[in-house]
Amino acid sequence: MRVSRSLRATVLLGVMMLSAAGWAAGKCERLIVTGSPDSPPYMWRDPQDPRHLMGANADLLGQALRELGIDVEFLYGGKRAQAQEEVRSGRMDMLADASLNTAWLERFDYIHPAATYNEIVVWVRTGTQADIQAIEDLHSLAGAVSQRTRLTPEFESVAAGELQLQHTSGLTAALQKLVLGEVDYVLAGRYAAMVLVQTLGLAATLQALPVVVDKPGFHLALSFNSACLDPWLHGQLVKKMTESAASGLADEAVKRNLDVWKSQLLAPVSKQ
Incomplete structure (x- = not known):
């Protein structure tokens, strides 16, 4: 019985060592x-x-x-x-x-x-008196979003059915439409838009609203x-x-x- 137990222990140890060696050999x-x-x-x-x-x-x-x-x-x-x-x-x-x-x-x-x-927020012209608290408040407004902005599939489905969104080649183009009054709002990532607004000298012209409409x-x-x-x-x-x-x-x-x-x-x- 002692010999049998010793043999089983030896075999088990060998299997463990082989498994460890195999894992180490294949380790990324x-x-x-x-x-x-x-x-x-x-x-x-x-x-x-x-x-x-x-x-x-x-x-x-x-x-x-x-x-x-x-x-x-x-x-x-x-x-x-x-x-x-x-x-x-x-x-x-x-x-x-x-x-x-x-x-x-x-x-x-x-x-x-x-x-x-990435928090997707609503950007508007500073001083705009639009009472935007939720996505429902955007239904009657014209908006823009960069085609590069990634959204969740759930939000994309809602946007396609309920929002009037123009898709632009990039975020700069969308922000320019907002400045010119061609749209009422822009949907954009909080941080990416913030940097562009600052570098384009538009910090006094555009502002982000508190509501987060999507968070991919x-x-x-x-x-x-x-x-x-x-x-x-x-x-x-x-x-x-x-x-x-x-x-x-x-x-x-x-x-x-x-x-x-x-x-x-x-x-x-x-x-x-």
């Missing part, structure tokens, strides 16, 4: 990450090195992966749809700013909670075709993103990157 050591190149302060191309992306989500994920002993590089993978395809195919490992979309649950392994959230999250999403797809990594990133939200680290990253983006917008254009 490097991630190639991409995302939207035009979503500051969350993610955008580094003007000093356009091959790479920068932003709040890059900072948060980069810090988390360094603490886990994993190298990471944030590479430009093309415009938003191109970047998504790079990750879906497995040519790149992860999106750092994926919108939550039920159709994509078969393409990506989403990390919850989101790394950051920017998630980390690992490709199901990535060699780094691993339950351990998923669990560790869930823990890291939960901690960063609770500690205020995510908010700090957004505010820090707002300042960086604003300084880039105000920097003089160098002549080649």
